[in-house]
């Protein structure tokens with residue numbers, strides 16, 4: 001059953017969808033606003049955005065696994081589904097995906113299937129990150145000939161949000 005996408009009903013979604021985002025920093029700013037929504041919903045705060053060739057927002061996502069009872073509802077997956085639905089195509093060859101946390105194996109698989117051109121992420125994930133942390137994307141270069149990856153953009157802000165979330169959860 002397709003879970004209800006709460007994000008699409010929010011003012012932030014309607015405000016930013018199809019808006020042009022000029023810089024990596026502005027894209028990460030939006031990603032972090034989305035991550036804060038996830039935290040508000042008691043989900044691990046990760047946000048993601050997909051931009052098209054003209055740098056317009058065509059997909060947004062937040063981590064949403066708890067609410068949707070769905071282990072695949074990571075921010076990147078939601079943003080890719082959103083973008084693919086909008087484009088009417090599961091291939092997204094001239095897009096860029098921005099995410100606040102280093103993608104996991106599942107999300108990186110979907111990113112490669114979609115042929116996303118470039119991935120930009122904030123904080124490293126030493127437990128499940130497959131760009132540089134647990135695996136290095138150079139190691140699967142044959143799979144990965146479509147996608148370039150850049151980490152550490154707004155790393156501190158992305159990591160601080162996650163730290164604050166886990167600290168407040170431990171305190172409960």
Ligand SMILES: [Zn+2]
Nearest residue numbers: 074103104107
């Ligand atoms: Zn993931």
